[in-house]
Amino acid sequence: MQDLKKYWKNYIDGQWVDSARGERIVVENPATAQPLCEVARATEEDIDQAVAAARKCFNSRVLYNMRPTNRGQLMFEIARHMTEMAEEIGYAECLDNGKTLTGGKNEALAAARYFTYYGGLADKLEGRMIPLGADYVDYTIPSPFGVSAQIVPWNFPLQIAARSVACALATANTVVLKSPELSPLSTYFIAEACDRAGVPAGAVNVVCGYGHDCGAYLVAHQDIDHIVFTGSLKTGQSILKAAAERVIPSVMELGGKSAGVMFEDADIDQAINSTASGIFSNAGQVCSAQSRLLVPRKLQAEVLEKMAAKAKSLSVGPGIDGHDITPVISANQAAKIEGMCMSAEQAGAEALTGGRKHPDLEGHFIEPTVFGNVTADMTIAQEEVFGPVLSVLAYDDVEEAIELANGTDYGLCAGIYTKNLGLAHWAADRLIAGQVFINEWFAGGIETPFGGMKRSGYGREKGQEALLNYVQTKNVGIRITAGGGGRPGG
Secondary structure, rough: OOOOOOEEEEEEEEEEEOOOOOOEEEEOOOOOEEEEEEEEOOOHHHHHHHHHHHHHHHHHHHOOOOOHHHHHHHHHHHHHHHHHOOHHHHHHHHHHHHOOOHHHHHHHHHHHHHHHHHHOOOOOOOOOOOOOOEEEEEEEEEEEEHHHHHHHEOOHHHHHHHHHHHHHHHOOOEEEEEEOOOOOOOOOOHHHOOOHHOOOOEEEEEEEOHHHHHHHHHHOOOOOEEEEEOHHHHHHHHHHHHHHHEEEEEEOOOOEEEEEEOOOOOHHHHHHHHHHHHHHHHHOOOOOOOOEEEEEEHHHHHHHHHHHHHHHOOOOOOHHHOOOEOOOOOHHHHHHHHHHHHHHHHHOOOEEEOOOEEOOOOOOOOEEEEEEOOOOOOOHOOOOOOEEEEEEEOOHHHHHHHHOOOOOEEEEEEEEEOOHHHHHHHHHHHHHOEEEEEOOOOOOOOOOOOOOEEOOOOOOOOOHHHHHEEEEEEEEEEEOOOOOOOOOOO
16 A cells, blocks of 8 residues: 655635645644645635635636536546545545545445436426417526535544535536545545546635634635525524525535334344444444444343444454554544543433543543443433444333434434334334434445435435535416417418
C-alpha cells in the first residue's frame, strides 16, 4: 500500500488549490489518536470561489444542454475511476475514519455504484404531456435547481457524498461539497474521479472546513439554490433557519433512534445476529443503527444473556487489523458516548457488558455495550448515542411494542423480527419510520429510498425517488391556434 499524502488541497473550478488564507486542518487517526495528515482549510474566500465556479458552470448550461445519455456516460466514467482507486480509497478511509480496510474498499465500490446507478437514470427522468384539448399543447420539464450545497457527515463521508453528487450531476445541477473536517480524505477521491473523467470545471467542487464557519457560510450564501445535509438534528435546525431566510429547498437526514421489535415467534438467534450488525457495525456510528431492541417480557432474560454474549465475542481494535469494533471518530465523541452510558447507569439501566472506553487501547475505542433494565423515559432510550451501545426494552403486548418503537422524536428506520408475515405487515404499517426492515437490519440497498419521518428529516436519498429532490417542475403551456380558436389556417 502506498504512503498516504501528508497534505491535501481543495478542489475548486477544476483545480487543486490551497486555502485562500493558507490555513490548514490537522486530521487525526482515531485508532492511534495521533496526527495523520493536513488538509487545506476552506474559509469564506474559498467558499466564494467554489460557489462562483459552480454558478458559472451552471449558467453555461454545459450539463443541461448535454444529451442526458451522454451525461450518464460521463457518470459511468466517474464510477470507473472510483473503482480503479478503490484500494487507495479504502486505505485512506481506514486511516482517517477508523474503518477496516475491507470496509473502506467496500465503501469506495458502493460510491462508484451510485454514479453507475444514477448515470443509468439520467436519461429516464421525463416530463409529461397534459391534455388540454385541440387548441393547446402543454407539457412539464424536470428542471435543475442550480447550485447545490452539500454537507456530509464524518461516519460515511464517501458514500453519502457520492449519492448526493451523483443525483445532482444526473439532473444537471452543479455542486459545492463540504467534506467533514474529522474524516475528509475519501471525499477528495470524488473530485479526483471527476477530474479524470473530464467533468466540466466548476460542476463539482470539494472543500474542507469547519462547520461553524465554512459550513454556515456555505448554506447562507446568496448564490446557493439547494441544500443537502446529513448530520445532527441541532445542526440541521440551524441550516433550515438559513434556508428559510431565502426559501431554499433542502434535503435533510437528521439521524434516528431506531428500534427493532422482536415478536414472540421470532428466530432469536437470527434476531441477535441481525441486531449486532445493526448496532455494532462501524462502531455504532450509523444514523440508521438499531440502537434499541424491544423484546417480549417473557423472552427478556434469554435475549439479554445472548445479546451480551454476542457483544463480548466481538474483538475491539484498529480497523487496519480487521477488528469487529473499530474506533469512534474522536476523543470528544468517545467522551460523549461514555458520558451517556454513565448517565444511563445512574438512571437505573444495567450495563451487561461494556459502557466504557477500552482501557487497554490508545485510540478512541468504546467497548460494545448492551444495556438491560432500560425504560422508555431514560435518555439512553430517547437520544441518539452514535456509538456501539444497545438498549434492550421489554414489552407486554404488541400494541405496547409499537407504541415504544414510535415513542421517540425520530422516525428514520425500524425493524421487525417475526416468522408471521401477516404480523410483519401489520406492524410495518403502524411503525412511523421512513424505512422498515423485516428479519434483517439494513435489508435494502442503493435502489431503496432512504429518509426519515418526524425529526429524522425529510426528502429521500437513494433509489429513484431521490432524483425528484434535485429537480423542480416547470410547466409550459402553448396555444397552437390563431385567434379565438378553431383550426389553424393553411
